[in-house]
Amino acid sequence: MLHTDTTDGRGSSSNAPTTGASPKNAAQDAVDAGTTGSVRRLHLVFRGEVQGVGFRWTSSRCANSVGCTGWVRNEPDWQTVTMELQGTQEQISAYFGAFAHAYAHYPIEYVIDEKDDIPPVEGEPDFRVRY
Numbered sequence: 001m002l003h004t005d006t007t008d009g010r011g012s013s014s015n016a017p018t019t020g021a022s023p024k025n026a027a028q029d030a031v032d033a034g035t036t037g038s039v040r041r042l043h044l045v046f047r048g049e050v051q052g053v054g055f056r057w058t059s060s061r062c063a064n065s066v067g068c069t070g071w072v073r074n075e076p077d078w079q080t081v082t083m084e085l086q087g088t089q090e091q092i093s094a095y096f097g098a099f100a101h102a103y104a105h106y107p108i109e110y111v112i113d114e115k116d117d118i119p120p121v122e123g124e125p126d127f128r129v130r131y
Contacts, residue, residue, distance in 0.1 A: 040117055044082070050074075058103070059081075062098035066094040068087035085127075
């Protein structure tokens with residue numbers, strides 16, 4: 001089940017989905033003000049039930065299936081996963097929809113603790129799991 005905080009982990013407000021948001025609303029909130037057709041890159045930190053549940057591999061499968069690039073990795077604190085996700089607004093929305101669908105029958109609890117727009121990376125071939 002998706003639960004999200006309304007701060008970015010530093011005490012300031014973020015555009016992260018709100019607690020109890022539907023997967024469709026959560027995806028739109030995570031994407032927010034992206035321009036249609038333009039490429040954007042999000043730096044995301046997920047906190048909660050995100051390690052030991054296939055989070056990285058599911059993220060990779062979903063991102064590659066919708067044409068997003070970037071990477072995902074477990075952090076050594078055993079509580080967070082960091083991701084950089086790049087694509088158009090439509091691709092990023094499709095990623096969050098596919099990810100929510102993948103865990104629909106096996107819900108996990110997590111928050112998007114940080115979400116920042118960062119500069120896109122040119123020439124990145126795909127989405128990968130990092131170690």
